[in-house]
Amino acid sequence: MHAKPYVGRFAPTPSGHLHFGSLLAALASYLDARHHAGRWLVRIEDLDQPRNLPGATDHILSTLEAYGLGWDGEILHQSHNLERYNQVLNALIERDQAYYCDCSRKLVADHGGIYPGYCRARHLPAASSHAIRVRVPDEQIGLRDRLQGVFSQNLATEVGDFVVRRRDGIIAYQLAVVVDDIDQGITDIVRGADLLDSTPRQLWLYRLLNAHPPSYLHIPLIMRRQGEKLSKRLASAPITTGDASNTLFRALAALAQQPPAVLRNAPVSEQLAWGTAHWQPQRLPAVQQLLEDSLPPT
Known part of the structure; x- marks a missing residue:
C-alpha cells in the first residue's frame, strides 16, 4: 500500500x-x-x-x-473530460513520445497484432483521420499484482507502439484511464x-x-x-x-x-x-x- x-x-x-x-x-x-x-x-x-x-x-x-x-x-x-485528454496528447506529440499514424487494423493483424512501427519515422501531420500512437521501449515493464503476482511485458515485441487516440477520433481507453487515475x-x-x-x-x-x-x-x-x-x-x-x-x-x-x-x-x-x-x-x-x-x- x-x-x-x-x-x-x-x-x-x-x-x-x-x-x-x-x-x-x-x-x-x-x-x-x-x-x-x-x-x-x-x-x-x-x-x-x-x-x-x-x-x-x-x-x-x-x-x-x-x-x-x-x-x-x-x-x-x-x-466531459476531452479537453484534458487532448492536452496530454498534444504534450506527448510535442515531446516526440507519440506520433500520428494512418495504418489500418488489417496491417496490424497481418503482423500478428503487434504494430510494426511503419509510421514511427514518417512524421505525418495532424489529421482528424489519423490515429495517435505512443512510442514504447524495448524493455520489460511490469508490476507485482497483490493477487496475481509478478506480471510483465516487453511492449516493443509483444504489443508495439499502441494507440492513444483512435482513427475515428475517440480517445483510447489506455490514455483516458491513466490521465483520470492521476488527476x-x-x-x-x-x-x-x-x-x-x-x-x-x-x-x-x-x-x-x-x-x-x-x-x-x-x-x-x-x-x-x-x-x-x-x-x-x-x-x-x-x-x-x-x-x-x-x-x-x-x-x-x-x-x-x-x-x-x-x-x-x-x-x-x-x-x-x-x-x-x-x-x-x-x-x-x-x-x-x-x-x-x-x-x-x-
Missing part, C-alpha cells in the same frame, strides 16, 4: 447494465477501499459513444445504490483480470507523464463453461435489485470471503459492514479465470 491516503475507484462502461461479474468488481474495489478507511470513487467511462446504451448510466448508479455501494465525491464522466489521485486499483494485460501499457504512460503508478489487484474473471466471460457484450443477465441481499451474499461468497450463513438474508448494510471488517483478498485464488458453475450456489 502507498503512504498516501487510500483512494480507489470503480469505472464501469455504460454499454449495458451491471451483471454479476461487474458486481464482483465493484464490490471488491469497494471493500478494499473501505477496509483501508479510504475513499471510493465512481467514474463513468463513456468515451465510445456509439457503444453506450441509453439509460445505462442511470441504471448502473441506481443498482450500486440498491446494493449499498455508496461512492464519495462527484462522478466523473469521461465524455483523481487514485492510489489503488481493484479490477477484473481481463485488464491485467493492459497494465504494462498503462505503467509506461505513468512513466511518460512523470506520475507514480497505483497498486493493483486483479481479481479472477467469471467465465462461462464455453470459455466466455460474463459481460454486457454477451448480454449476460443484468443483476436485479429485488433480491439484493441474497445476490450480495452470493457475491461475497464468490469473492471467497466465506460470509457466515446468518448474513444470507441480512440487510445489505450489515453484509457490507461484515465484508469491510473481514476483507481478505488473498483468499481468492491467484488465477485469472473462475468458472461460473464453480461458484457457491445462491
Whole structure:
C-alpha cells in the first residue's frame, strides 16, 4: 500500500447494465477501499459513444445504490473530460513520445497484432483521420499484482507502439484511464483480470507523464463453461435489485470471503459492514479465470 491516503475507484462502461461479474468488481474495489478507511470513487467511462446504451448510466448508479455501494465525491464522466485528454496528447506529440499514424487494423493483424512501427519515422501531420500512437521501449515493464503476482511485458515485441487516440477520433481507453487515475489521485486499483494485460501499457504512460503508478489487484474473471466471460457484450443477465441481499451474499461468497450463513438474508448494510471488517483478498485464488458453475450456489 502507498503512504498516501487510500483512494480507489470503480469505472464501469455504460454499454449495458451491471451483471454479476461487474458486481464482483465493484464490490471488491469497494471493500478494499473501505477496509483501508479510504475513499471510493465512481467514474463513468463513456468515451465510445456509439457503444453506450441509453439509460445505462442511470441504471448502473441506481443498482450500486440498491446494493449499498455508496461512492464519495462527484462522478466523473469521461465524455466531459476531452479537453484534458487532448492536452496530454498534444504534450506527448510535442515531446516526440507519440506520433500520428494512418495504418489500418488489417496491417496490424497481418503482423500478428503487434504494430510494426511503419509510421514511427514518417512524421505525418495532424489529421482528424489519423490515429495517435505512443512510442514504447524495448524493455520489460511490469508490476507485482497483490493477487496475481509478478506480471510483465516487453511492449516493443509483444504489443508495439499502441494507440492513444483512435482513427475515428475517440480517445483510447489506455490514455483516458491513466490521465483520470492521476488527476483523481487514485492510489489503488481493484479490477477484473481481463485488464491485467493492459497494465504494462498503462505503467509506461505513468512513466511518460512523470506520475507514480497505483497498486493493483486483479481479481479472477467469471467465465462461462464455453470459455466466455460474463459481460454486457454477451448480454449476460443484468443483476436485479429485488433480491439484493441474497445476490450480495452470493457475491461475497464468490469473492471467497466465506460470509457466515446468518448474513444470507441480512440487510445489505450489515453484509457490507461484515465484508469491510473481514476483507481478505488473498483468499481468492491467484488465477485469472473462475468458472461460473464453480461458484457457491445462491
